[in-house]
Amino acid sequence: MKARIEELRLSFKAALAECKSGAELEEIRIAYLGKKGHIAELMKGLRDVADKKEAGQLINGLKTEIEAAIAEADEQFKRAAIEAQVRSAKKYNPTLVTERELGSYHPITLATREVCDVFLGMGFTVENFDEIVDDYQCFEALNIPKHHPARDMQDTYYLDNGQLLKTHTSAAQNSIMKKYGAPLRAIFPGRCFRNESTDACHENTFFQMEGMMIDENISISNLIYFMKTMLSEVFQRDVKVRLRPGFFPFVEPGFELDINCAICGGEGCPSCKNSGWLELCPCGMIHPRVLEEGGIDTEKYTGFAFGLGLTRLAMMKYGVKDIRDFNSGSLKSLSQFKSI
Ligand code: FA5
DSSP, X not given: OHHHHHHHHHHHHHHHHHOOSHHHHHHHHHHHHSTTSHHHHHHHHGGGOSOHHHHHHHHHHHHXXXXXXXXXXXXXXXXXXXXXXXXXXXXXXXXXXXXOOOOOOOHHHHHHHHHHHHHHTTTOEEOOOOSEXXXXXXXXXXXXXXXXXXXXXXXXXBOTTSOEEOSSGGGGHHHHHHHHOSSEEEEEEEEEEOOSOOBTTBOSEEEEEEEEEEETTOOHHHHHHHHHHHHXXXXXXXXXXXXXXXXXXXXXXEEEEEEEOTTTTTSOOGGGTTSSEEEOOOEEEEOHHHHHHTTOOTTTOEEXXXXXXXXXXXXXXXXXXXXXXXXXXXXXXXXXXXXO
């Protein structure tokens, strides 16, 4: 019996030394410790042994040795498997603490939301509109036929298929009139594009917010009331504005609404091209031809429209001297809006 126990001890050690995986280890465990394994066989053989007590102690000693060795090997295989997993998944560690800072809303987003809130409170709906439009939407439906000199003011970027990047949010007027008919109160913020040189108050990509109100008996007084309310709500302080005649083929009469430059207080600086005033929100009574083109009954309805320069409004509201900062992607500038 002693010789057989010694033989099994050696064969177990040899098998363990050759073992390369958890699965192989399990096979060894079954072979030695399983119901029909070597240890069980030794126990059965005890019947024929004279000194059962001594032989039983030797078998139990071997069994304990084998159990401990298998447990240790099992632990090593498991640890190695985890290490291999971590090595192969080195790109993502859910427990790793990162120092990444949170972002913030862009100042144009903040300004847009604020103006939208003001108009929502006055019963306007907020409409979304495409950035790519066609010639009809951007010009013809707005009483700007081909070769009209007003087109010179708004050169843009054309696609091969003849479509273009919209130069102003007025490009949505016709579609919105056709969609809702009259009466109508809507604002539509959006990105606009112009092929022009940039300076402190001109960008080639900027935001406007169009507004339209069409109903019975709408007059210039309504227009002035809504413009005043919007500006006082957005700035939360008295801002000096001036209204002067302006020409746009899609309104009659038309006005330019300028804001006193908040950067220099009206003294003149690069942000206002040294005039002390910044063109902010042209507006006017919608031209009857534009209403008709939108399917509105001009015998019954009149309306006003305005085209607020949202990017310029954000300049004046937040004291940004150069409009180009907004598109610069400079985190140093943009992170200043985190607390707003
Ligand atoms: C228009 O775009 C007209 N569609 C506005 C309008 C709507 C008039 C409805 C009447 C009725 P204008 O080209 O002036 O007009 O632009 C309107 C405003 O957009 C300007 O006052 C200015 O605040 C802003 N804006 C225009 N061009 C630029 C630019 N290159 N960079 C930044 N802001 C600009």
